[in-house]
Amino acid sequence: MLNKVWFALLLIGLLYGFGKAMLGSPPGLEAQTPAATATASADDDSRADQAGVPAKPPSRSEMMTDMGRKLTTAGLDAAKGSVEICIGLIGVMALWLGFMKIAEDAGLVATLAGLLRPLLGWLFPDIPKDHPAGGAIVMNMAANILGLDNAATPLGLKAMQELQTLNLQPDTATNSMAMFLAINTSSITLLPFTIIGYRASMGSADPAAPVLAMICATTCSTIAGVVACRFLQRFYPVPRPPTASDSSDSKKAASTGQEVAR
């Protein structure tokens, strides 16, 4: 997916730049319209200052030269800048993951998972009590809440495997699976420290300022995910469930479904 987006973005950028320099009207004329002035970026302004406002419009070859230089420096500067961002990030990430490692070693994930357990029965009514799926789900949620992405993914995959053992039709998602992923994709991170780290690395004077807004927004999105999942599941019924005696064999289940349909 990203391959295509990446390719398209670069190709469009290069072709658009070429076409604009080749066919577009000189920037001097474009600046007359208010919309263009409003969106003109800072480097355009500085060039305009150098050239002086009433300068004669640049020739076609000058525009081509200009655009080529602009595209080159933009790419190079961004490459240089991204390394600087990462260098700035090293300290913050080391600090955060250091503390998170302490939390992990102290068993905070398991503690948090214990706190989340009462929610299980309500969110996943299809999972029997004390089934390992429940344990894997709360551990994954706890790791996600703490922002331990590396720990969360294996726990999540484990949870999916456990949920699959409860699945009567292995190629179709169950309500519990859909609910689990809806919660997972709504981002339940309590403290998105990597974002704080990026902000600090980009020279923010107040890197932690948006934390409360993040927590509020992510709570809304999680609630919306749960509600949407509950609401939508009745419009996407599981294909005819097999009878209990057939539940171990999905091929048999399909034929049972046909018989019922007849």
Add this chain to the structure above:
Amino acid sequence: MNSLFLLMRDRLLDTAHMASQWAVPAIFLVIILVAWNRRVPMYESFVTGAKEGFNISVMIIPYLVAILSVIAVFRASGALDDIKTGLNWMLAFVGLGHHGDKLELLPLVLIRPLSGGGARGVMLDLFSQHGADSFIGYAASVIQGSTETTFYVVTVYFGSVGVRKIRHTLWAGLIADLVGVVAALFFTSLLFRG
């Protein structure tokens, strides 16, 4: 009456800002207290984790270079500005011209469900264009924090157990993302533009 409301709101905003500032120290405190209680060798754990943090930061450099330089070229070509001018015009046409500044966030919202790395690049690009402490910078942070790479998670998780018919999962995830974006804009406006 109105001034009382404003006073209440200012107090609330102050408290909210304070709560944000204390989130990190509070988490640190909870972690070390629990670790102390459970006799965890903290210093050693910390160093182990910190090494991981170092590795992650260095490992993402190639990805970030790939994404940020392409975004920069795309922006330098003028394509992004022209698209925004067009969309701005359309917004003004339907009478929503005062939301035109939020269009800057559109690339972030579009790429967020598809690619975590891509969204991170767009967020950093927004930080460098507008400043991390601008409204756009705050809103981008909150959007990034309240949404997920839905397509990626759904693909990986269902792929791992061979489920092909995913029923309503994708819709529920995308609705959660959409609500996350709207809530992000709402809370950012509420907390940072008073």
